[in-house]
Amino acid sequence: MTGPRPRPADRPSRGRQRASHSIEAVLTAAVALLDEAGEQALTLRALAGRLGTGVGSIYWYVSGKDELLDRAIDHVLGGVLSAVQVQVRSDDPIDDLRTMAVTLFDAIVDRPWLGTQFMRNIADRGNSLRLYEALGEQTLRLDLTPKQRFHAVSAVVGVVVGSAADLGQEPPEEVLDGAVGRDEFLGRYAEMWRELDAGEYPFMHEIVDEFDGHDDKEQFLAALELTLAGLRLQAGA
Amino acid sequence: MTGPRPRPADRPSRGRQRASHSIEAVLTAAVALLDEAGEQALTLRALAGRLGTGVGSIYWYVSGKDELLDRAIDHVLGGVLSAVQVQVRSDDPIDDLRTMAVTLFDAIVDRPWLGTQFMRNIADRGNSLRLYEALGEQTLRLDLTPKQRFHAVSAVVGVVVGSAADLGQEPPEEVLDGAVGRDEFLGRYAEMWRELDAGEYPFMHEIVDEFDGHDDKEQFLAALELTLAGLRLQAGA
DNA sequence: TTCCATTGTCGAACATCGTTCTATGTTCGG
DNA sequence: CCGAACATAGAACGATGTTCGACAATGGAA
Structure with missing residues (x-):
């Protein structure tokens, strides 16, 4: 037994001395990789390559890929x-x-990879907790029971996450290459739906024109409006 | 050039002859693996082992892991x-x-792995499309514009997905082992929150008792009720 | 019957990934 | 100037998704 080597990723980085790579540099590079090519592009080797270091070095700052994410x-x-x-x-x-909620949604539109992984953190210490708190404090100004407030915030977050899940799934590479525009990509689905049997799929025919060329943000706003309307009703405002 | 070998996974399985494994056997086994130990347990080798075949055989029925899922x-x-x-x-x-919506939610509670991967299919042909249609047909009975109907269904689906995303993330293995109950697991977060500064986190203190020992389904129902209330308002019913 | 294309099966081999381990360099207080 | 702590680097390991070529079984055509 060599005695437990001080596990990295534990210590709070006392003094940074002359470290050529701080934890922030690692995180910035990781975010850059995610932004450029999505979740699957965040590889420890790719990250090390971008930082100009070896794979092992990353484990000094972070306990593994989970914590990195x-x-x-x-x-x-x-x-x-x-x-x-x-x-x-106001x-x-x-x-x-x-x-x-809109600010949160916009952030996820800018970084679609956030959508899928957004729920990883909630409830943990950190900025997601602070965001949760910030949302919740608005409900403190409403005439609601604690339980209703709890449910209200989780409902709003749910709408954001639910809408973001749409964006999170990566398009099938054709549109990422730019070979096919997103509109054309959606248009193919619309066309597929138009070919469905009208008797069996009356609803799809009803909304296919709305879907074709639809705006994700408008869709999100509509969903958000519904729960906010319900909330306003509940608060008797 | 050997001439393109007939790509498997394409042909509609005309006659099945004496195939010891049909596509349904593969899917059933895959679902069983997912049910037993979650998403990470679905491995091509594990699946082949359960089916008593080799890894390569699976590729006859399915083009890859994505299609398998x-x-x-x-x-x-x-x-x-x-x-x-x-x-x-009614x-x-x-x-x-x-x-x-509740039926859909209950299905995801039974199979938490569905939660994370639920959005993969929507819009594609298949049962998710039929589910979407079934939900949508209810909105046809409401006094709404096509666009409102489209938004209404995506809002309801969003609530389900958003709530399901909570359940989808696997507990940190302690609770899966049974070593720690789910209630105790949630209780730890509650305790952590109680230690937060009361002035900085008034909302967290307001709702921590509600969170402690909270019921996921009740939380989902509350969120659903808000958007349904908003919808009812919109339909002027 | 014989032949051959089709329909399946199988597992070794490959590339990639996260992770571990060990060896080595660097810094600084004593 | 030395040792402990800090930090870096990359080889090696095990697991995974995928590809590939060899091979069996089937069933109709010759």
Whole structure:
């Protein structure tokens, strides 16, 4: 037994001395990889290559890929939190709730990989917890029971996550290459649906024109509006 | 050039002769693996082992792991669809919408791996499309524009997916072993939150008791109720 | 019957990934 | 100037998805 070597990734990085790579450099590079080519592009070897180091070095800053992803998410969520906190508060808590949810959604549109992995952190310490708190504080201004407030926030988060899950799934590489535009990509589905039997699929025929060339954000806003309307009703405002 | 060997996974399995394994056997085994130990347990080698065949054989029925997952999902969604279609229709389309959404949610509770991967298929042909249609047909009975109907269904699906995303993330292995109960697991978070600064996190303190020992289904139902209330308002019913 | 294309089966081999381990360099307080 | 802590680097390992070529079984055509 050699005695437990001080497990890396534990110590709070006391003094940084002359480290050519800080943890922030690692996270920034990781986020860059995710932004450029999606979740599957975040490879320890690719990350090491970009940093100009070896794979093993990354394990000094991070206990493994899971923590790497967690911290990368927390990293970008820091920016989202700042954006949310900067926003002015109106006198309508529900309006503020909407504003904050939209900010969160926009961040996920910019970084689709956030959508799938967004739920990893919630409940843990960190920026996701602070975001949750920021949303929740708006419900404190509503006439609700604690349980209703809890449910309200999880409902709003659920709408964001549910809408973001749509965006999270990577297009089949054709559109990422730019060979096929996203509109054309969606158009193929629309065309497929138009060919469905009209008697068996009345609803699909009803909405296929809406789907064709639809706007993800408008779709999200509509869903958000429904739960906010329900919430306003519940709060008796 | 040997001439393109007939790519498997293409042909519609004309006659099955004496095949010891049909595609359904493959899918059933895949679902069994997923049910028993979650998404990471579905390995081509594990699947081959369970089927008593070699890895290569699976590629005859399926083009790769992606299609395997897609078809496994569609396979179980078939059961969900049946359950949904069997349900009696009330005279209130929104009540029916709720019933169907709950059925879908319950299926995901039974199979948490469905939660994360649920969005893979939607929009494609298959049972997810039929489920989408079944939900949508309820909105045809409401006084809405086509666009509103489209948004309504995607909102309901979003609530289900958003709530299911909570369940999808596997607990950190301690609770899967049974060493730690799920309640105790959640309790740890509650305790962590209770230690947060009361001035900085007023909302977390407000809802920590609700979170401790909370019921996922109740949480989902509350979120669903909010969007359904908003929908009812929109339909002017 | 004989032949051959089709329909399947099988597992070795390959590339890639996350992770571990060990060897080595660097820094700084004593 | 030395040793402990800090930090880097990359070979090696096991697991995974996928490819490939060899091979068996089947069934109709010759």
